[in-house]
Amino acid sequence: MGLLTPLPAREFTPSAAAHLIWRAGFGGTWEQAKELAALGLDGAVDKLVNYAPSTNLPAPVCAALPEESNKAFEERIKTLDEDSRQKERNIRYNLERQRIRDLKIWWLNRMLASAPENPDIPPLEEKLTLFWHSHFASSFEDKIDRTYPLWRQNQTFRALATNSFLDQLNALIRDPAMLVWLDNASSHRGQPNENFARELMELFSTGVGPYTEKDVKESARSLTGYSVERDDWTFIFRENAHDSGEKTFLGQTGQFDGPDILRIICLQPATANFMAKKFLEYFVCTQPDSAMVAPVADLYRSSGYNLKQLLHTLFRSQLFYSERAMNSVVKSPVLLAIGALKTMRTQLPPDELILGALRVMGQDLFFPPDVNGWPGGADWINSNTLLVRYNFANFLMHGVSPDEFKTYDRLADRNTNRREFMETQRNPAAINWSPKYQLEQSGAIRRMLTARDIVDYYIQQFLQREPSRDLRDALIQLATTDGAGGSRSMSVQDTNFDERARGLVHLIMSSPDYQLC
Amino acid sequence: MAGKGLPPSNPINPMFLRTRREFLATGLKGAGLLAASAFAPAFITRTAAATGAARDSSILVVIQLSGGNDGLNTVIPFADDLYAKARPTLRLTGDQTLKVNDTLGLHSSLAGFKNEFDAGRMAIVQNVGYPNPNRSHFRSMEIWHTGGDDTKPRVVEGWLGRYFDARCRGLDPHKLPGEIGVSLGKVMPQAFRNRANVGLALNDPKTFQWNPSGETSTLASVQKRIFEKINQPGGSGMMSGAPASGGITGNEPDTMDFLRHTAMNAVVSGDAIRAILKHEKNRGKYPDGQLASQLQMVARLIAGDFPTRVYYVAQGGYDTHADQLGNHARLLADFSQSTTAFLDDLRKQKLSDRVTVLAFSEFGRRVAENGSKGTDHGAAAPMFVFGDTIKGGLHGTPPDLSDLVDGDVKHKIDFRQVYASLLDGWLHTPSKQILGQEFPGLEIV
Numbered sequence: 020m021g022l023l024t025p026l027p028a029r030e031f032t033p034s035a036a037a038h039l040i041w042r043a044g045f046g047g048t049w050e051q052a053k054e055l056a057a058l059g060l061d062g063a064v065d066k067l068v069n070y071a072p073s074t075n076l077p078a079p080v081c082a083a084l085p086e087e088s089n090k091a092f093e094e095r096i097k098t099l100d101e102d103s104r105q106k107e108r109n110i111r112y113n114l115e116r117q118r119i120r121d122l123k124i125w126w127l128n129r130m131l132a133s134a135p136e137n138p139d140i141p142p143l144e145e146k147l148t149l150f151w152h153s154h155f156a157s158s159f160e161d162k163i164d165r166t167y168p169l170w171r172q173n174q175t176f177r178a179l180a181t182n183s184f185l186d187q188l189n190a191l192i193r194d195p196a197m198l199v200w201l202d203n204a205s206s207h208r209g210q211p212n213e214n215f216a217r218e219l220m221e222l223f224s225t226g227v228g229p230y231t232e233k234d235v236k237e238s239a240r241s242l243t244g245y246s247v248e249r250d251d252w253t254f255i256f257r258e259n260a261h262d263s264g265e266k267t268f269l270g271q272t273g274q275f276d277g278p279d280i281l282r283i284i285c286l287q288p289a290t291a292n293f294m295a296k297k298f299l300e301y302f303v304c305t306q307p308d309s310a311m312v313a314p315v316a317d318l319y320r321s322s323g324y325n326l327k328q329l330l331h332t333l334f335r336s337q338l339f340y341s342e343r344a345m346n347s348v349v350k351s352p353v354l355l356a357i358g359a360l361k362t363m364r365t366q367l368p369p370d371e372l373i374l375g376a377l378r379v380m381g382q383d384l385f386f387p388p389d390v391n392g393w394p395g396g397a398d399w400i401n402s403n404t405l406l407v408r409y410n411f412a413n414f415l416m417h418g419v420s421p422d423e424f425k426t427y428d429r430l431a432d433r434n435t436n437r438r439e440f441m442e443t444q445r446n447p448a449a450i451n452w453s454p455k456y457q458l459e460q461s462g463a464i465r466r467m468l469t470a471r472d473i474v475d476y477y478i479q480q481f482l483q484r485e486p487s488r489d490l491r492d493a494l495i496q497l498a499t500t501d502g503a504g505g506s507r508s509m510s511v512q513d514t515n516f517d518e519r520a521r522g523l524v525h526l527i528m529s530s531p532d533y534q535l536c
Numbered sequence: 537m538a539g540k541g542l543p544p545s546n547p548i549n550p551m552f553l554r555t556r557r558e559f560l561a562t563g564l565k566g567a568g569l570l571a572a573s574a575f576a577p578a579f580i581t582r583t584a585a586a587t588g589a590a591r592d593s594s595i596l597v598v599i600q601l602s603g604g605n606d607g608l609n610t611v612i613p614f615a616d617d618l619y620a621k622a623r624p625t626l627r628l629t630g631d632q633t634l635k636v637n638d639t640l641g642l643h644s645s646l647a648g649f650k651n652e653f654d655a656g657r658m659a660i661v662q663n664v665g666y667p668n669p670n671r672s673h674f675r676s677m678e679i680w681h682t683g684g685d686d687t688k689p690r691v692v693e694g695w696l697g698r699y700f701d702a703r704c705r706g707l708d709p710h711k712l713p714g715e716i717g718v719s720l721g722k723v724m725p726q727a728f729r730n731r732a733n734v735g736l737a738l739n740d741p742k743t744f745q746w747n748p749s750g751e752t753s754t755l756a757s758v759q760k761r762i763f764e765k766i767n768q769p770g771g772s773g774m775m776s777g778a779p780a781s782g783g784i785t786g787n788e789p790d791t792m793d794f795l796r797h798t799a800m801n802a803v804v805s806g807d808a809i810r811a812i813l814k815h816e817k818n819r820g821k822y823p824d825g826q827l828a829s830q831l832q833m834v835a836r837l838i839a840g841d842f843p844t845r846v847y848y849v850a851q852g853g854y855d856t857h858a859d860q861l862g863n864h865a866r867l868l869a870d871f872s873q874s875t876t877a878f879l880d881d882l883r884k885q886k887l888s889d890r891v892t893v894l895a896f897s898e899f900g901r902r903v904a905e906n907g908s909k910g911t912d913h914g915a916a917a918p919m920f921v922f923g924d925t926i927k928g929g930l931h932g933t934p935p936d937l938s939d940l941v942d943g944d945v946k947h948k949i950d951f952r953q954v955y956a957s958l959l960d961g962w963l964h965t966p967s968k969q970i971l972g973q974e975f976p977g978l979e980i981v
Contacts, residue, residue: 161853202857202908210907214857217913221672232671232942305791347791379743381722388723391674400795401724401737402802406746409763409799413749423743487792493765500758515751522749522759529746530766531795 022338023314031060035340037483041536042302042348043067043334044142045130046358049480055135063135064334068327070141074178081121082170085111088250118166119159123384124370126173130357131367143330144180149353150301151176152384153392155191155223157200159385168196168252169385184294184324188224188281193254195247201390204247208262211239218390224284226293230269237266241275291320298326302333304344305396311338346484346535349399352380354536355408359415359528362481368414375424376414379407400534412528416521470498470508474523481527490530494523594962597834597847597878597893598696599827600725601871603855604673605897607917607945608935609864610646611660615639618937622904626860626911636660640934645869648876649920656928657879658920659980661954663932665916665947669899673855673913676898681726683952683971695955696846697730698970699963716805718837719848720830727848736805738833741813744806746799767799812840819884822877825870827851831878839885845963854897858908871895879922892923892962892981896951902943915944919954926981953978 026035037052044067055063087095096107130149133142152173159169175190191197198204198215206212216239220230244261247254266275269283284290295316299307315329322328333339350358356377360367367373377383381404387393410421467473474494478486486494498519501507509519527533613619614630615638633641634650642650652658666685670676679685683695693701696717717728717735728735738744746763750756770793816836822828830849837847851874853867875893882888900917916935935945952975956967961981968974 202910205858205908207907210905212857212906212908212910213912214855217671221674227670227672227675235671349791379740389673397791397794398723400798402798402805403722403737403739403743405795405798406802406806407743410743410745410747413747417749419747419749421742421747423740489768490766493762496765497758497762518749518751519755522755525749526759526762526766529763531792531799534795535791 022311023318023332023336025335026060026337026340028060030340031056031063034484036063038340038345038536039063039067039334040135040142041350041354041358041483042339043330044133044135044146045354045361046536047134047361048364049362049483051135052483060335064331066135067141067143068331068334070144071138072178072180073139073141073144076174076177078170078174079122079125081118081125082167083118084167084251085114085165090250112164115164115166119169119385120370120374122166122170122173123374124367126384127353127357127367127373130353131360144177147180147326148173148177149351151180151187153387153395154297155187155194155197156387156390156392157194157196158387158389162199162202163196165252168199171252172196173385181325181327181330184224184290184319184326185281185285188219188284189278191223192219192242192245192277192281195252195254198245198247198254199249203242203245204249206239206243206245207257207260208240208243208264211236211243211262213239215239216242219280220284222391224293225287225289229287229289234268237268237275238280240264240266241268241280242277245277285324288316288320291316291324294324295319298329298333300396302330303339304347305349346532348536349396349534350536351393351395351399352377352382352404352408353384355380355534356411358536359412359481363415372414372420372424376407376411376420379423380404380411405534408534409529412525412533415528416525464511467511470510471495473509473511473520474498477520477524477527481524482532486527486530486532490527490532494526497523497526593845593890594964595838595845595847595891596958596963597831597849597891598727599871599875599893599895600848600850601854601867601895601897602673602677602850602852603897604676604899604901604913605854605867605917606856606860606864606911607897607900607914608903609860610643610868611636611662611918612641612643613639613934613937614641616934616937619903622937624905625909626905636930640930643865643868645865646872648872652876652879652922653928657924657926658922659926659928659931661919661921661931661949661978661980663916663935663945663948664896664919664951664954665899665945666950666952667947669915669941669944669947671899671913671915673898678726680896680898680951681729683955688972692726692729693731694725694727694729695970696725696727696848697735699846699959699965700728700735701730702965702969716801716844717846717848718834718842718844720833721848721850725848725850736801738805738809741806741809744802744809746803764800764803767796769793769797769800808842809837812837812842816840818881820877820880822881823870823873825874827870828874828877831874832881835878835881835885835887838882838887838891856901856910857906857912858910860905860910875922883924888924892921892926892958894954894958895920895922900945903937903940903945904943915941916947917945919951921954921958921980923981927979931978931980949978950975954980957981 033049033053033056036056037049040047040052040055058066085092092111096104099107129140130145133140133145135142155176157163157169157172159166163169172194175194179187179190201215201218202212203215206215213235217235219238220235221227240262244257246257246260261276263274265272268275268280269287271283273279292312295312296307299311299315315333318332319326319329338344356373381399382393407421407423414420414424464476467476474491478491478494498509499506510516513519608619609626609628612628612633614628614633620627628643630641632644634644634646635641636653642653649658653660666679668686670679670686681694682691684691700717719725719728719735719737720739721737722739724735724737746760748756748759748763750759813836816839818832818835822832827849834847834849851867851871853863856864875895879888879893882891896919897917899914901911901914903914905911932949937945939946952971956971956975957977957980959965959967959970960977
């Protein structure tokens with residue numbers, strides 16, 4: 020248990036607390052980190068982990084089912100000519116597109132409002148909901164095309180975020196969005212569809228390895244009949260489509276149905292290992308080795324797949340605060356954006372801009388790239404995405420939004436009013452945003468006497484830890500060079516202090532250091 | 537990487553001269569700020585020096601058909617009763633195909649490809665796969681990208697990444713220092729992964745620049761200089777303060793360096809790419825859609841002598857577990873129309889003799905359809921090679937549906953034989969060193 024022994028209480032500094040809140044939530048201010056540190060390690064972890072689940076969250080307006088059922092809609096357009104039919108379909112589709120955008124905003128606002136001191140929106144709950152969204156990934160695109168089932172799925176992930184893994188899997192095989200996304204809704208006996216059965220093991224539970232192609236086929240048979248009533252998007256078990264015959268799955272034989280398959284999956288050591296590795300990658304460090312995975316998997320399995328207990332142990336562990344873990348994980352685009360906004364104590368930017376920014380940074384909520392979710396880690400970073408992250412910082416500091424945030428999303432390709440949309444995007448009045456971050460709101464800044472003090476202040480506010488030496492040196496160089504290229508130290512009395520300070524923060528956020536937490 | 541200056545000069549084709557001269561000027565000017573900077577990492581100055589040098593080298597464009605393309609409904613064995621029996625709702629009859637002989641026909645969406653085939657500019661390599669077929673998208677894709685298989689220790693570097701490494705070591709007589717692979721799309725394919733970490737994922741060239749915020753141009757240029765300093769590859773990633781708890785070694789400096797490297801790579805190539813796109817135009821009409829727009833960009837980068845020999849594009853959607861018929865027809869139409877528009881464009885620009893196109897998918901699909909009017913994951917499938925100088929036609933034998941492995945088509949040709957043929961015959965790099973062993977080549981290039 021060496022790696023999982025608790026950190027000595029005195030080492031739980033404000034920087035350690037900041038590390039905790041970035042990992043267990045979406046970051047925050049330096050002041051929040053100090054408050055968390057004052058609770059002590061156990062107090063802080065208790066506060067974050069032992070939250071009351073939001074089981075009965077009211078649905079946002081955008082999550083309603085279409086007022087007109089599919090059947091009624093098809094009936095109504097039946098008599099129209101093909102052009103008018105297509106027009107009607109586009110109207111219907113566009114309404115759903117608007118709704119899914121609203122749902123993204125709804126969720127982002129929830130993440131932004133989450134805080135250790137806010138019992139209504141526990142940060143870990145939203146962080147876990149995001150984890151499950153990527154782990155059990157379903158996309159709006161192609162098959163689902165409706166907001167309501169994705170809201171339901173999102174709420175299931177939230178309500179069951181720390182339930183046992185078996186509970187979660189049982190919810191999954193009855194989740195309408197997932198059943199449609201992986202084609203199980205149409206899978207029936209005689210000719211089962213293997214899509215869901217395969218991913219259920221490969222990506223959702225055991226990982227590649229412990230099963231054979233035969234096991235895939237047998238579990239696909241067991242999952243036949245787990246279907247969806249498409250008109251109201253409810254789960255339905257179609258008895259007559261279900262194959263009730265005998266199956267042999269992972270060495271066991273019986274007339275298995277879905278829950279039987281899940282029970283057997285949870286008996287596999289591979290399942291705890293696979294999930295332990297995923298939890299470690301998400302919460303602790305990249306590429307955890309088997310020495311790290313083994314004790315975490317043991318704990319997960321021996322506790323009956325109790326995630327709350329596991330995270331309680333992990334967040335207090337030496338491992339979590341080790342050099343291997345601290346500042347080692349690339350922030351996801353959502354974490355980068357929400358974390359920065361929290362530090363700035365400001366609101367979400369206009370819908371299209373924040374959604375556009377997240378999309379080009381590579382994380383479009385409810386549109387994971389495929390059933391494997393977002394790969395995360397270093398995969399967030401490539402030549403497309405990195406400078407967008409840096410220019411997003413410029414946008415946060417100055418309200419200057421790069422053109423690429425204003426491009427229509429890819430769904431628009433089959434959309435008739437793309438041109439209309441582009442017109443609104445060309446109208447600058449529609450996209451204005453003044454960042455609300457008040458640089459001088461803090462009395463502390465008044466006490467900053469030297470350029471070095473100013474640099475350290477903003478590093479503390481935004482990075483909340485020691486920077487790499489290169490970064491501090493470079494920032495001091497910036498703070499001691501004046502706008503005309505001469506050498507003059509920055510001072511809070513400067514008339515252009517605001518501009519220079521924003522430039523400084525922009526550069527902190529344009530550093531490799533800021534991409535990691 | 538040893539690269540010093542330009543590679544051995546080749547006879548200059550006057551057609552490229554204008555472009556090349558302009559490119560050298562704009563390209564170097566674009567990279568000037570960095571190249572002249574004291575902080576410019578060596579690879580950046582090399583990229584700047586190599587700019588325009590790709591002029592008459594051969595180019596490979598890889599098209600990935602993601603999701604597992606149904607080979608049997610792409611090159612259709614319409615005369616085979618076993619095919620008809622296995623596909624009660626999905627089968628296409630001989631009349632519904634574009635026949636290439638008495639037993640095989642191309643899907644009717646592939647009219648453009650049929651022209652290429654008839655002109656001898658399209659090779660269909662049949663029954664391509666690998667031993668112990670893996671039906672996971674992710675593992676199978678990894679196998680295709682790395683050129684490994686489940687009979688050997690796992691490799692993480694990509695086959696094209698190793699090709700770039702080999703070129704850096706000087707195996708290729710036409711070596712171009714500072715060369716990078718370019719993937720059009722949102723993510724970097726694993727095929728590009730290598731030790732030198734070179735490679736560009738290019739979705740929108742607008743995103744390839746860092747915008748300073750300073751109101752005065754002097755302040756902006758100071759900020760830009762500081763940005764370069766902060767993001768200088770090879771800089772120290774070590775923390776200046778002590779970590780909270782020790783005992784476990786950190787991996788953070790590697791990630792820091794990867795981030796810096798990526799940032800600088802994007803800044804420098806962004807300048808060069810925007811300079812090219814400013815004056816290179818496509819010829820002819822392309823269809824709408826992502827694949828077409830990716831290929832349009834590739835054609836312009838080739839015309840503008842962007843220094844790479846390998847481009848990577850992808851078309852998704854082939855995971856047709858349900859309602860396959862219409863969806864597959866649309867996918868193939870897009871594939872065929874986009875690719876032939878690209879080949880036509882190159883022909884009009886007299887660049888086509890320099891380009892070979894390779895199209896693959898991670899696996900084919902199950903011979904028997906499922907109950908959702910779709911098909912599940914399968915094994916071997918045809919691969920396609922296009923180009924004016926290739927040896928077109930049918931390669932290998934038609935699929936034998938009476939001899940299956942777990943209901944799937946058995947492979948007769950290893951995909952690495954195709955890679956080997958292209959590495960040896962087209963990219964002039966000994967395939968054995970890239971693929972780790974000798975694979976018998978095919979007569980395709």
